[in-house]
Amino acid sequence: MRLGVPKETAPGERRVALVPETVGRLGDGIEAVVESGAGDAAGFGDDAYREAGATIGDPWGADVVAKVAAPTAEEAARLHSGQVLVAFLQPLTDTAGIERLAAAGVHGFALESVPRITRAQPMDALSSQATVAGYKAALLAADRLPRFFPMLMTAAGTIPPAKVLVLGAGVAGLQAIATARRLGAVVSAFDVRPAVREQVESLGATFLDLGIHGEETEGGYARELTAEQQVAQQAELQARIPGFDAVITTAAVPGRPAPKLVTADAVRAMRPGSVIVDLAAESGGNSEVTQPGQDIVVDGVTVIGTTNLPSTMPTHASQLLSRNVASLLALLVQDGAVKLDWDDEIISGTCVTRKEVAA
Numbered sequence: 001m002r003l004g005v006p007k008e009t010a011p012g013e014r015r016v017a018l019v020p021e022t023v024g025r026l027g028d029g030i031e032a033v034v035e036s037g038a039g040d041a042a043g044f045g046d047d048a049y050r051e052a053g054a055t056i057g058d059p060w061g062a063d064v065v066a067k068v069a070a071p072t073a074e075e076a077a078r079l080h081s082g083q084v085l086v087a088f089l090q091p092l093t094d095t096a097g098i099e100r101l102a103a104a105g106v107h108g109f110a111l112e113s114v115p116r117i118t119r120a121q122p123m124d125a126l127s128s129q130a131t132v133a134g135y136k137a138a139l140l141a142a143d144r145l146p147r148f149f150p151m152l153m154t155a156a157g158t159i160p161p162a163k164v165l166v167l168g169a170g171v172a173g174l175q176a177i178a179t180a181r182r183l184g185a186v187v188s189a190f191d192v193r194p195a196v197r198e199q200v201e202s203l204g205a206t207f208l209d210l211g212i213h214g215e216e217t218e219g220g221y222a223r224e225l226t227a228e229q230q231v232a233q234q235a236e237l238q239a240r241i242p243g244f245d246a247v248i249t250t251a252a253v254p255g256r257p258a259p260k261l262v263t264a265d266a267v268r269a270m271r272p273g274s275v276i277v278d279l280a281a282e283s284g285g286n287s288e289v290t291q292p293g294q295d296i297v298v299d300g301v302t303v304i305g306t307t308n309l310p311s312t313m314p315t316h317a318s319q320l321l322s323r324n325v326a327s328l329l330a331l332l333v334q335d336g337a338v339k340l341d342w343d344d345e346i347i348s349g350t351c352v353t354r355k356e357v358a359a
């Protein structure tokens with residue numbers, strides 16, 4: 001069985017789907033074919049792949065292709081019927097890309113669709129990449145704030161700690177809380193899922209009670225708030241946000257535009273020098289003023305809309321992603337051959353396009 005690993009072509013994408021360490025652990029019967037330069041931006045050169053046992057060559061003809069980003073139309077044209085593709089395929093938002101794969105008869109496995117059950121945790125690439133993003137978001141906030149995060153007692157006087165608010169306490173939010181706490185900030189957080197309060201508090205942060213309680217789906221995700229709840233949330237936050245030096249927003253509802261939590265008025269009410277890091281920038285942003293992919297300053301408040309934060313830490317982001325991909329492959333490949341057991345809920349749940357077999 002041949003496993004192809006292409007070089008990513010999306011602008012700014014520095015990750016790679018498989019790192020040399022994982023190549024060495026793929027198991028008997030799996031031969032990795034890595035495109036030349038695929039790991040360069042993440043710090044893994046062709047020689048490291050060769051030493052791990054991979055071949056450097058054309059990855060597109062392999063039985064299984066593992067990528068980070070969904071293939072472009074040009075890349076998809078290189079795939080063939082019956083081939084397995086594993087990547088972030090954006091099944092809820094990239095309709096054209098999914099239709100392309102379906103028309104080509106490709107078995108498309110979307111990393112976003114791995115069910116959030118205990119057995120699938122090693123394959124949970126959304127969580128591994130959200131961990132990277134949450135960590136980096138806290139560092140960006142600390143870097144751009146013209147103040148210290150920790151409290152300092154010096155001969156020149158005492159500096160109070162920064163006050164940080166994290167909105168959305170899923171995987172990324174919890175990592176942002178933990179990182180901001182390690183840097184010494186005083187952290188508060190809010191999430192619409194009531195179950196999160198305990199997790200926030202166990203990290204030493206305060207749960208901000210806005211009086212808004214949303215619902216949780218079976219998969220552990222939040223349901224979108226009603227229009228009335230959204231208005232109430234914006235009003236509650238607007239009253240409290242000026243008390244914080246930095247706001248890190250991570251709120252998301254799968255397949256929906258990012259909920260707008262921070263109004264333009266709330267941004268303007270913050271002290272000059274305050275910082276907002278909007279992790280939801282890619283799906284439109286949690287703040288009304290966020291410009292995806294840009295850092296802007298609104299009335300003295302820096303609003304960071306960097307997209308794809310995991311790609312800014314490509315070595316560890318790729319290492320974690322690679323382990324997720326390898327765990328999924330271990331399920332799709334048996335004894336050196338692709339074997340898709342559609343009765344397995346991870347396999348059927350993760351598959352978003354499938355070659356139709358005549359009955």
Ligand code: NAD
Pocket residue numbers: 115116117118120121124126127130167168169170171172173190191192193219220221222225233250251252253254259261
């Ligand atoms: P996500 O990226 O979809 O959303 C981020 C957070 O935003 C969520 O916590 C969500 O509740 C919150 N949110 C949505 N709308 C909001 C609003 N209007 N205001 C404030 N917050 C809002 O979520 P995620 O981080 O990928 O995961 C969500 C949860 O799923 C995790 O916290 C975890 O408990 C669970 N999970 C379970 C497993 C498992 O294997 N069992 C694995 C990973 C995650």
